[in-house]
Amino acid sequence: xxxxxxxxxxxxxxxxxxxxxxxxxxxxxxxxxxxxxxxxxxxxxxxxxxxxxxxxxxxxxxxxxxxxxxxxxxxxxxxxxxxxxxxxxxxxxxxxxxxxxxxxxxxxxxxxxxxxxxxxxxxxxxxxxxxxxxxxxxxxxxxxxxxxxxxxxxxxxxxxxxxxxxxxxxxxxxxxxxxxxxxxxxxxxxxxxxxxxxxxxxxxxxxx
Amino acid sequence: xxxxxxxxxxxxxxxxxxxxxxxxxxxxxxxxxxxxxxxxxxxxxxxxxxxxxxxxxxxxxxxxxxxxxxxxxxxxxxxxxxxxxxxxxxxxxxxxxxxxxxxxxxxxxxxxxxxxxxxxxxxxxxxxxxxxxxxxxxxxxxxxxxxxxxxxxxxxxxxxxxxxxxxxxxxxxxxxxxxxxxxxxxxxxxxxxxxxxxxxxxxxxxxx
DNA sequence: GACGGTAGTCGAACGGTGTTCGAACCTGTG
DNA sequence: CACAGGTTCGAACACCGTTCGACTACCGTC
Numbered sequence: 198x199x200x201x202x203x204x205x206x207x208x209x210x211x212x213x214x215x216x217x218x219x220x221x222x223x224x225x226x227x228x229x230x231x232x233x234x235x236x237x238x239x240x241x242x243x244x245x246x247x248x249x250x251x252x253x254x255x256x257x258x259x260x261x262x263x264x265x266x267x268x269x270x271x272x273x274x275x276x277x278x279x280x281x282x283x284x285x286x287x288x289x290x291x292x293x294x295x296x297x298x299x300x301x302x303x304x305x306x307x308x309x310x311x312x313x314x315x316x317x318x319x320x321x322x323x324x325x326x327x328x329x330x331x332x333x334x335x336x337x338x339x340x341x342x343x344x345x346x347x348x349x350x351x352x353x354x355x356x357x358x359x360x361x362x363x364x365x366x367x368x369x370x371x372x373x374x375x376x377x378x379x380x381x382x383x384x385x386x387x388x389x390x391x392x393x394x395x396x397x398x399x400x401x402x403x404x405x
Numbered sequence: 406x407x408x409x410x411x412x413x414x415x416x417x418x419x420x421x422x423x424x425x426x427x428x429x430x431x432x433x434x435x436x437x438x439x440x441x442x443x444x445x446x447x448x449x450x451x452x453x454x455x456x457x458x459x460x461x462x463x464x465x466x467x468x469x470x471x472x473x474x475x476x477x478x479x480x481x482x483x484x485x486x487x488x489x490x491x492x493x494x495x496x497x498x499x500x501x502x503x504x505x506x507x508x509x510x511x512x513x514x515x516x517x518x519x520x521x522x523x524x525x526x527x528x529x530x531x532x533x534x535x536x537x538x539x540x541x542x543x544x545x546x547x548x549x550x551x552x553x554x555x556x557x558x559x560x561x562x563x564x565x566x567x568x569x570x571x572x573x574x575x576x577x578x579x580x581x582x583x584x585x586x587x588x589x590x591x592x593x594x595x596x597x598x599x600x601x602x603x604x605x606x607x608x609x610x611x612x613x
Numbered sequence: 614g615a616c617g618g619t620a621g622t623c624g625a626a627c628g629g630t631g632t633t634c635g636a637a638c639c640t641g642t643g
Numbered sequence: 644c645a646c647a648g649g650t651t652c653g654a655a656c657a658c659c660g661t662t663c664g665a666c667t668a669c670c671g672t673c
Contacts (some may be wrong), residue, residue: 200620221523224660226448234623243619308523315576316427316521320671327580347660350588355586358570358604365569366522372535376542376565380558396566399607409650432631442652447632449650586642 202241204231206350209252213306219313222249246322253310254326258302263292279342282401284334286394289336289356290363294393295386297367310369318404333360344401352401359397366393410449412439414552417460421514427521430457454521454530461518464511464535471500480547487550490609492604496572497544497564502601503594505575516575542569552609560609567605574601 224235224245231237241249249336257329264272265290273278296304314323333356340352347355368371370383416438420430421576432453439445450456464550475496479488506513522531541564548560555563574581576590 198620200535216527220526224657226657235622235660236662237622242659255547269600277415312520312523316517316524318426320579324579327577328583333552348465348588352590353586354581354600355583355604358601361571361573362566362569365565365572367448371528373538373562373565376561378558378561380556381562391563393566396563396608399610399612404607404609407650431629433629443631444633444653445651452631 199241201233201237203229204233205238205241206252207231209248210303210306212258213249214251214303215311216305216309219309222309242288246317246356249310249313250322250326253306253353255388256306257326259303260292260296260307260391262332264288265283265335267291268339272339275333280339282340282343283394285339285343286359287390289398290359290393291386291390293363293367294390298384298389304367311364340401344403346403347401355400358400359393361392362397407440407449409441409445413441413446413449414463415439417456417466418514421457421460421517421592422511424513424517435447439593451544457518457521458534461514464514465534467511468500468504469540469613472496476498476544476547488547488549490548490606491602493544493547493551493580494567494605495598497541497569497606498601499594499598501575502569502598504528505594506594506597512575518601519572521564547607552611553588555609563605563608566608567601570601 205227208227209222212227213219216222222245224388227248230236238245238248242251244321267395268280268285271284271288275281275284293304293307296302297308314320317323325342334353336356337352339348340356341347344352350400366383366389373381373383377383381392413435416435417430420435420438421427421472424430430453432446435453435456436443436446446456448451450459470536476488476493479492479496483489483492501512504510505516522528526530542561543556544564548564549555549557552560574591574597581589581591585591589600
């Protein structure tokens, strides 16, 4: 990859972590940090939006790698039995929660990215990322082992729900705190993960 | 309220429903539709952002009214017993889901609003709406009647989770469809609501 | 070794944005 | 009538993302 393009992605990632609002990310600032000019953003990526997508893609890969590593180590720990339901859920939503609270992490790249995706003029740009990068489907067989009475679609739907809860936590912390009466410490990643596991696990248990 | 201000809110609401992306909402377009000039936006509301907040506030009130009405009629139907768990959940998340799929509804105002809130420069502007307008707390006593083994914070946390799932449905339909193997018809409001009730209800049932 | 094409870089310019500001206006009150 | 206040408007400002043409550096080919 062209060194200037790489430097632009680096600068974009760095800037996305520092700023409070995506509005503060401008092509001129990114170019300045990367030591080049705003026109090179359009030249290398087509648009500023696609530069952010490229930056987010890189971060997504690391996040998914962490998810897979957690899943695999849980599987190895439990072998030859299937991994515990709680561990699978924690592998699925844990990294996002942990990253979103870790001060130096690259999570802001992802949260700014998703908020940009929502207001995009052409959602087609994001199709590949949504369908490809977030390959949550890896989790489906593990869940099926523990809940064989659910078909693949029902498992997928529950994974979607778990991710929705995860998003709610990483996105609207204030509302969560108010609703939970400030009885949950939403700055403690492990506590939050445990609470999510608490509500998600029953979705995969047999109705009594 | 000043007639020009009212016309601006009307125009803003109307425009938010028509456009595909919030980027297409400009002070000049709003002013044009309202038959005035862009500077009156700043004059009456302080900023374009606050105009959108005012428009969203009006729509939120209607949505919450519908929620309450559903809740009350469920309570009346079941009286003197407490309303069914499924009905409470449907009253909580049903209106959002239904509005988000209804063609002529005002739901786009809310979805554009939340996507704007996430990228805002100063989140303080939204504090009052998040804490006040969405008074989901009304639902807490009803849930407590059916799940007395959960304390108020645990109920609130589960309400948050239900809302997170709701958001996931109204926001990222494509991802849901892919994950659910296209086996769920996400354009059928009643089907979607039933599926949400399916996964949320177990959160309020006693662990077996 | 000279040459032509190509990729990369840059600065200027364009059309657009939200907001500010001062001048005009209109209305109701003393 | 005079004056004060709230309201409206258009011009101007600073900034935005993107486009475009000129200039440079390189690299394979005659």
